[in-house]
Amino acid sequence: MQAVEIKTFDDYWNNQDVSRANMERIREFNHSQNVGGMTQGKNTKRKTDIKHSTKKHAVSRQNEHNRRVRRFKLRMIRLSIVLMFFLIIYVGIHMISYIVGNMANRDGRSSDGYELLSDEAGVDSSYDKTEYTGDWKLIVVNKNNPIPDNYDIELTTLSNGVKVDSRIYPDLQRMFDDMRAQGIYPVVGEGYRTHEQQEKMMQDKIDAFRAEGYSKKEAKRLAKDWVAVPGTSEHELGIALDINAALDSSTTHEEVYQWLYDNAYRYGFILRYPEGKEAVTGIDYEPWHYRYVGEEAARHIYEGGLTLEEYTAK
């Protein structure tokens, strides 16, 4: 028997004495059914014909399975694309609203600071929420410097129910004792005020102007001259006090203010909003509003005729 060198698929088939036409038919069939050629190719034409019906059945089943797998894969790809699309839209919308919201808050504060009081916004969430790590006695709170978030306050309640930061209580008590010893009877009218109380004060003032016939915008603008924007009042710190004459005494307010003006610094308190410094503090002269800064700073501020803003800016 002559050895035939088999190099290619065609050689193999020729060697099996299968006509080229037949081979082409089988190959075409195999190709169209997407079934590997070698296994089937080993059969002769006759064998192929005999097995054709059962094979066709098996092949079509296999083919159906393949189609299903393809359809399933396609469906999964389409589903993934749709899901990705919605995810991108969702994330996009949130990013845009976040950015727009931040810009609106910033603009609101820099223009008139009243966005916090709009009908929609009850709670302030627009400040930088950073913990205050500086010296509590020298913290500057004004319309440009709102109270930091997480500002811890421990309160002491005075005999008339007014609350103050517990850290200023000993010096406050010492000051009041000395005043009374000199025949002057003061009272702390306002001490610590919650953010909600400050908001209510502002809203009441706006409502009062509205009742006088001013527009909403005009009423807000006018109220700002009377009440500190919530979040920017020192009263929310608990270390600022409005001190007046006790009502049940013969002491006048002016006597109290004069005494405080001359002596409060000795106890660590300063006149926070002096006359002639309105441009610096942004607040009109308030002879009753005293702020605790500690004895050392109070002396410097008193002797230098400074404001807290000027002192802390040095």
Ligand SMILES: [Zn+2]
């Ligand atoms: Zn005050």
